[in-house]
Amino acid sequence: MARSKVDHIVDWIITVFLLIVGVSTLLPLINTLAISLSDRAAVSGGMVGLWPVGFNLNAYSYILQDEKFWRAFSVSVWRVAVGGALNFALAVLTAFPLSRSPRAFPARDFFIWLFVFGMILNVGIVPWYLTIAGYGLIDNLWALVLHGAVPIWNVIILMNFFRNIPRELEEAARIDGAGPWQLLWSIYLPTSLPALATITLFSIVGHWNSFFDGLILMNNPHNYPLQTYIQQLVIADRPALHGGQARLLAELSNATLNAAKLFVAMIPILLIYPFLQRYFIRGIMLGAVKE
Amino acid sequence: MFKNTDRLAYYLMILPGLVFLFAFTFVPLFYSVIAFQRFNPALGITGSPWVGLDNILFMFTLRDARQVFFNTVFIASMKIVFMLLTAVLFALLLNEVRVLIIRRSIQTMVYLPHFLSWVILAGILRTILARDGMVNNLLGFFGLGSIYFLGQPNLFPWVIIFSDVWKEFGFEAIVFLAALTAIDPTLYEVAELDGANRFQKMWYISLPGIAPVIVLVGSLSIGNILNAGFDQIFNLYSPIVYSTGDIIDTYVYRIGLIQGQYSLGTAVGLFKTVVALILIGISYWIAGRYANYRIF
Numbered sequence: 133m134a135r136s137k138v139d140h141i142v143d144w145i146i147t148v149f150l151l152i153v154g155v156s157t158l159l160p161l162i163n164t165l166a167i168s169l170s171d172r173a174a175v176s177g178g179m180v181g182l183w184p185v186g187f188n189l190n191a192y193s194y195i196l197q198d199e200k201f202w203r204a205f206s207v208s209v210w211r212v213a214v215g216g217a218l219n220f221a222l223a224v225l226t227a228f229p230l231s232r233s234p235r236a237f238p239a240r241d242f243f244i245w246l247f248v249f250g251m252i253l254n255v256g257i258v259p260w261y262l263t264i265a266g267y268g269l270i271d272n273l274w275a276l277v278l279h280g281a282v283p284i285w286n287v288i289i290l291m292n293f294f295r296n297i298p299r300e301l302e303e304a305a306r307i308d309g310a311g312p313w314q315l316l317w318s319i320y321l322p323t324s325l326p327a328l329a330t331i332t333l334f335s336i337v338g339h340w341n342s343f344f345d346g347l348i349l350m351n352n353p354h355n356y357p358l359q360t361y362i363q364q365l366v367i368a369d370r371p372a373l374h375g376g377q378a379r380l381l382a383e384l385s386n387a388t389l390n391a392a393k394l395f396v397a398m399i400p401i402l403l404i405y406p407f408l409q410r411y412f413i414r415g416i417m418l419g420a421v422k423e
Numbered sequence: 424m425f426k427n428t429d430r431l432a433y434y435l436m437i438l439p440g441l442v443f444l445f446a447f448t449f450v451p452l453f454y455s456v457i458a459f460q461r462f463n464p465a466l467g468i469t470g471s472p473w474v475g476l477d478n479i480l481f482m483f484t485l486r487d488a489r490q491v492f493f494n495t496v497f498i499a500s501m502k503i504v505f506m507l508l509t510a511v512l513f514a515l516l517l518n519e520v521r522v523l524i525i526r527r528s529i530q531t532m533v534y535l536p537h538f539l540s541w542v543i544l545a546g547i548l549r550t551i552l553a554r555d556g557m558v559n560n561l562l563g564f565f566g567l568g569s570i571y572f573l574g575q576p577n578l579f580p581w582v583i584i585f586s587d588v589w590k591e592f593g594f595e596a597i598v599f600l601a602a603l604t605a606i607d608p609t610l611y612e613v614a615e616l617d618g619a620n621r622f623q624k625m626w627y628i629s630l631p632g633i634a635p636v637i638v639l640v641g642s643l644s645i646g647n648i649l650n651a652g653f654d655q656i657f658n659l660y661s662p663i664v665y666s667t668g669d670i671i672d673t674y675v676y677r678i679g680l681i682q683g684q685y686s687l688g689t690a691v692g693l694f695k696t697v698v699a700l701i702l703i704g705i706s707y708w709i710a711g712r713y714a715n716y717r718i719f
Contacts, residue, residue: 142621146519153513154532157589160547161535163557167550178555226440229433237433247440248718250448252646252703256692257672258679259454262464263447266454281443288718312432341540344654348680359542366546367658387550394546401538408538409531416597 161398168192168392175387191392201393203354204361207273207346211357212339215277219335220328223286228316230287231294244291251284261348275349276357280338286331289415293327294320330415333408340400358397366390458690478690487674488691494580495670498651501584503644509592511637514599515625533593545658548586549573579664583656598640599633606632639714646703649695671695 162182167175171186179185195201226247234240260279269275301319310318321328346360356364401408458478460471482488513533520526536544551557552572559569572582610628619627653672660668671691679688710716 139621143519143521146516147522147525150513150516150520150529151525154529157533157536157593160551160557163551164547176555178560181557181560222440222443225436229437232433237430239434243437243441247444250444252700253448253452254696254699255448255451255455256679256689256696257675258685258688258692259451259457260447261680262454262457262685263451267446278443279447281447282440284444287440312429312436316436337538341538341542343540343542344657359540362546363542363658367542367549390546391550394543397543398539405535405538409534412538412594413597416594417601 164391165395168388168395170388172388191388192396194389195392195396200353200361201358201396204356204358207355208340208358210273211276212336215280215339216332216335218277218281219283219286220332222282223290223331224316224321224328226282227287227290227294228312228320231291247282247284247287251288257348264349270349271351271355273350273355276342276345277339279345279349283331283335283338286334289331290324290327293324297323326411326414329407330411333404333411334415336404337401337408362393362397366394455689455693455696457686458693460686462686462689464685474686478686479694482687482690482694487669490666491669491671491674494667495649495651495672498580498583498656498668498670499648501580502587502651503641503647505584505588506592506595507637507641507644509588510595511599511630511633513592514596514603514633515629517596517600518603518629519621519625530593533596536590537594539590541652541654541658544586544590545655548582548659552582573659573661574663576664576667579660579668583652583659583668586659587652587655595640598636602633602636603629635714639710639716642706642709642713643716645706645709646699648702649699 159182163180166182166184167180168191169184169187169189170180171188174180174185229237230240230244230247232240264270264275264279267275269278297320301323302315305315305319341359343357343359343363346355346357347363350356350360353361353364454468457468457471459473459475460468461474461477462468462471517526517529520529553559554569554571558572563569570578572578606628610632611624614624614628649671651670651672653670653676656668656670657673657676660673672695675688675692675695678684679692707716707718
């Protein structure tokens with residue numbers, strides 16, 4: 133069917149409008165990048181928009197030598213690696229029995245309800261803190277990975293995925309005498325790679341982005357993960373906006389450096405962004421919309 | 424077929440998960456009893472005096488607490504409304520873009536903020552919303568005075584609401600986009616034969632087609648009415664805007680952990696826990712009843 137001229141114009145209007153929306157979503161990020169690459173004087177003069185003014189890499193070369201920054205960066209890398217591995221192992225081990233039929237594992241439904249209850253139960257921050265303090269984990273890096281070790285939402289995604297794997301695969305292995313451990317290892321894990329990639333990326337992003345546990349569970353700034361370090365530096369230390377002139381000036385001289393730190397903290401996310409886009413969307417579909 | 428050794432293996436597999444669930448979710452629940460004590464860390468739970476409902480009753484007399492409750496519900500419900508509107512509108516419009524590469528590029532741009540932490544985004548927002556920041560420079564270009572976005576109580580909640588929409592609308596739109604692709608194309612063809620224009624097709628076919636998903640997302644968000652976004656507000660607020668920007672979670676953090684009023688902080692937190700549990704129950708029930716939603 134021939135499309136009318138009006139239709140074409142409407143097409144253009146919608147496309148251009150959405151492109152503007154898309155680009156404007158990124159403008160704040162571009163502005164930050166431009167500030168990080170600009171001259172301090174230009175930044176404090178409010179001259180930097182979307183393009184660096186007085187281009188230089190001073191802020192970045194300063195960060196390269198900043199031991200505190202790299203210490204925090206390494207804490208974050210550690211928690212992503214250890215916490216991610218722990219999340220992965222516990223999600224697989226928990227999801228597999230829960231994906232069995234009630235005849236094979238009669239306690240299944242009880243355990244599912246227990247985990248779901250644990251997920252929607254949002255205990256207050258005070259008893260949560262006292263519990264972890266009671267375990268003697270304050271200022272211990274393991275606290276950062278242990279408190280969220282069972283990612284219940286990931287367990288549910290994986291459980292649903294396991295359930296949709298055709299039974300025939302399992303029955304063939306059963307006839308060869310495979311027990312639950314072999315089934316999990318040689319049938320279920322290899323056929324669930326997309327779901328496993330999804331939950332792993334959920335964990336990685338979650339660990340990389342969390343700042344609050346680092347803030348309240350670590351007293352020694354030496355133990356701060358990167359997001360907590362940045363939070364303290366860029367946000368907590370800044371005066372309420374438009375505060376006294378003296379502090380404003382001190383703050384402005386740091387604007388380029390802070391912008392550069394924000395950008396460096398974004399880089400790992402930007403590097404894995406193509407994967408994130410693909411697998412997070414899949415995760416939403418696995419987890420949310422069910423017929 | 425179902426051997427006992429199999430069951431033993433299942434119990435062994437689930438054991439570590441249960442241990443962690445117990446240690447970090449249910450043990451804190453037991454600690455919540457300090458809401459009914461005058462808790463003293465030196466005496467511990469067993470040694471601290473019991474005060475019955477004193478903390479809970481005291482909480483209801485606090486003017487702060489009532490304001491904080493109102494702020495939380497206001498910010499959270501406005502977020503839900505504006506997020507739904509923006510995401511649905513965005514999905515409907517994006518569905519009209521036929522050129523795949525343009526579609527993909529737009530999606531790539533709008534999904535990005537979802538993956539960045541509120542620490543980073545708050546740092547960015549503080550930069551662009553500052554007196555000499557990008558937004559005020561732009562307003563100045565149009566002859567408008569410089570606005571203290573993060574320092575004015577009447578503006579602050581809206582900065583929170585719209586910056587949350589900015590971060591999440593693209594990602595929220597994903598479920599609607601998926602629902603749009605599931606609509607039977609012959610419906611559009613028939614409508615075209617009847618002479619429907621593009622907006623009539625959007626209004627009479629696309630929108631009703633995704634209505635069940637809108638109902639689903641809307642009902643699931645009821646459970647979040649007490650979650651106004653701790654990470655976001657914590658990183659953007661300041662004492663100047665406590666009157667409109669302080670929410671339950673930030674309030675509990677300050678009185679409970681910063682001021683060390685453990686029992687009062689726990690009481691307010693417990694109140695939230697109970698109300699949230701009821702709301703989530705209701706939202707799952709509605710979602711199951713009207714949208715066939717089940718999480719497992």
